[in-house]
Amino acid sequence: MSDTFACLDPGALVSYLYDECAADEREAIARHLALCVACASEVEGLRSTRQAIATWAPPAVDLGLQITRKDQAEVPTLPGAVLAFKRPAQEPAARALPWWKAPLPAWAQVAAAVLIFGAGLSVGLLRPDARSSQAPAPQAAVQPTTPVVAGPSKADLVQLEQTLRGEMAQLARTNVAAPAPTPVAARSGDDAIMQRVQALITQSEERQRIEFTERSVRQASAYEAQRRADFESVRATFGQTGAEVRQQRQAIDEINRYLVRVNQQR
Amino acid sequence: MTATDEELVARSQGGDLESFNELIVRWERPIYALAYRVIGREEDARDVCQDTFLRAYRALPGFKGQAKFSSWLYRIALNLCRDWIRRQRRAPVSQMPEDIDATELAAATEPTESIEDLVARRELSAIVEQAMAGLSEEQRTAIILKEYHGMTFQEIADLQGCPLSTVKTRLYQGLSQLRRQLERQGQMVPEVVKRV
Numbered sequence: 001m002s003d004t005f006a007c008l009d010p011g012a013l014v015s016y017l018y019d020e021c022a023a024d025e026r027e028a029i030a031r032h033l034a035l036c037v038a039c040a041s042e043v044e045g046l047r048s049t050r051q052a053i054a055t056w057a058p059p060a061v062d063l064g065l066q067i068t069r070k071d072q073a074e075v076p077t078l079p080g081a082v083l084a085f086k087r088p089a090q091e092p093a094a095r096a097l098p099w100w101k102a103p104l105p106a107w108a109q110v111a112a113a114v115l116i117f118g119a120g121l122s123v124g125l126l127r128p129d130a131r132s133s134q135a136p137a138p139q140a141a142v143q144p145t146t147p148v149v150a151g152p153s154k155a156d157l158v159q160l161e162q163t164l165r166g167e168m169a170q171l172a173r174t175n176v177a178a179p180a181p182t183p184v185a186a187r188s189g190d191d192a193i194m195q196r197v198q199a200l201i202t203q204s205e206e207r208q209r210i211e212f213t214e215r216s217v218r219q220a221s222a223y224e225a226q227r228r229a230d231f232e233s234v235r236a237t238f239g240q241t242g243a244e245v246r247q248q249r250q251a252i253d254e255i256n257r258y259l260v261r262v263n264q265q266r
Numbered sequence: 267m268t269a270t271d272e273e274l275v276a277r278s279q280g281g282d283l284e285s286f287n288e289l290i291v292r293w294e295r296p297i298y299a300l301a302y303r304v305i306g307r308e309e310d311a312r313d314v315c316q317d318t319f320l321r322a323y324r325a326l327p328g329f330k331g332q333a334k335f336s337s338w339l340y341r342i343a344l345n346l347c348r349d350w351i352r353r354q355r356r357a358p359v360s361q362m363p364e365d366i367d368a369t370e371l372a373a374a375t376e377p378t379e380s381i382e383d384l385v386a387r388r389e390l391s392a393i394v395e396q397a398m399a400g401l402s403e404e405q406r407t408a409i410i411l412k413e414y415h416g417m418t419f420q421e422i423a424d425l426q427g428c429p430l431s432t433v434k435t436r437l438y439q440g441l442s443q444l445r446r447q448l449e450r451q452g453q454m455v456p457e458v459v460k461r462v
Contacts, residue, residue: 010438011431018412018437020419046438049445053413055387056394058302058311063294065316066287067323 007032008039017046114197121205160200167193271335279326286326290319293336296415297343303410304347305354306399314350318343333424340415341425344407351403397447405440408433 006012015021016029033040269277269288277285297318302311321342322329329338398406407426411417423430 011434014434014438014441015419018419045445046441049441049448050413052390052448053394053398053409053444055391056303056398057391058299059308061298061308061312063298063312063315065290065294065319067283067290067319069283 007036008042013039013043013046017043017050117201121201121208156200157204160196164193272331275326275329275331275335278323279329286323289335293339294319296336297339299414300340300343300410301347303398303414304344304403304407305350306395310350314343314346317346321346337421337425340411344425347407348403393448393451394444397444397451400447401440401443404428405436405443408436409440409444412437 012021012025012029016026016033019026021029033043269285271289271292274285274289278289294315298311298315301314301318302308305311305314318339322339325342329335333341398409401409404426408422411422411425412419417425419430419433422433426433
């Protein structure tokens with residue numbers, strides 16, 4: 001191509017853009033672009049467009065195509081076809097929903113709810129200001145021997161867990177046997193479970209509140225005792241130090257007086 | 267050592283099914299990508315891709331190796347795409363992406379790419395897809411073969427059955443139209459503005 005190609009010639013600009021031209025042609029176009037603002041702008045615009053369209057990617061799909069004999073084909077074959085494709089069987093729902101979006105089974109939902117509630121309860125009880133507003137309990141008023149309210153123990157919770165698991169397993173078996181259970185029965189069963197869970201949680205909360213108060217009183221007493229012991233120790237240390245200082249001061253005074261006497265004698 | 271396409275084709279012509287399946291593994295993604303970009307529908311692109319390999323297998327005894335196997339495959343795929351477009355009797359409509367999910371985005375993020383960057387890239391991708399659907403079939407196919415499949419002008423001309431100069435004109439006009447469309451969408455700064 002000569003140096004005198006037509007300005008804004010599409011063929012030349014596209015060849016230059018895709019670097020698909022002879023070396024001398026490329027040099028000629030480059031020289032022209034250095035002088036011609038319109039052509040340089042056009043090439044730059046097309047280059048930007050190329051960068052933008054590079055972002056377009058087709059959706060990622062699992063093709064898994066495989067040609068196979070007709071007798072092994074898993075999809076209907078055309079009449080007279082010798083071969084057919086075997087494609088991976090995919091449930092539409094499974095393909096539409098990734099695993100993290102799939103609905104949880106009922107037992108997992110209940111377990112997650114209990115776990116979240118327990119975690120929230122623990123955080124609430126560990127906050128120092130949360131208890132202080134509900135149970136101010138001056139130290140003198142609360143005795144260390146406060147009777148413990150009979151709340152659910154660990155054994156109770158284990159038993160509840162086993163009961164719930166049994167009921168859920170039974171529910172699952174019922175679902176398998178009868179795919180369409182009556183909504184009323186399911187709802188009443190769920191309500192009963194939720195009431196029991198709620199009652200146990202309330203008892204547990206009460207028991208933990210009392211334990212927390214007792215622990216606070218014990219810690220306050222221990223703190224006070226330690227404070228007194230420390231105070232006595234400090235006072236004793238200071239007294240001892242004061243006596244030592246007085247003794248040293250007396251010794252220095254003695255030395256001073258001796259030096260004064262020696263000077264006067266001279 | 268990896269067998270070449272020509273070696274696999276020769277074995278396939280001798281009745282070795284596994285060799286042809288190896289060719290499928292090698293080329294199914296590019297063929298699917300081509301079909302998807304040309305016709306713009308995921309399921310139909312999948313069907314075109316499947317038909318392409320089925321037809322190729324049936325026509326394999328007649329393939330004498332005048333062209334590269336991949337070029338031959340592209341030609342079959344493009345013919346099927348053209349048939350599909352004729353059947354539809356309308357411009358291809360690209361499937362717009364569904365609402366953006368943060369979890370999916372996080373999983374799809376490149377190690378060096380923030381979620382914001384990924385969202386921007388996906389938005390731009392959707393706009394490009396829409397703009398490409400507005401091109402003529404010839405322009406769109408020329409740009410797809412050039413940009414996403416790295417073909418030369420001559421290879422595109424052979425596939426499209428037109429002179430080389432026509433390919434350049436299609437590329438230039440298609441890119442110019444895309445550029446105007448992207449500028450209207452605010453995805454590119456017009457060169458006039460850049461110069462000011």
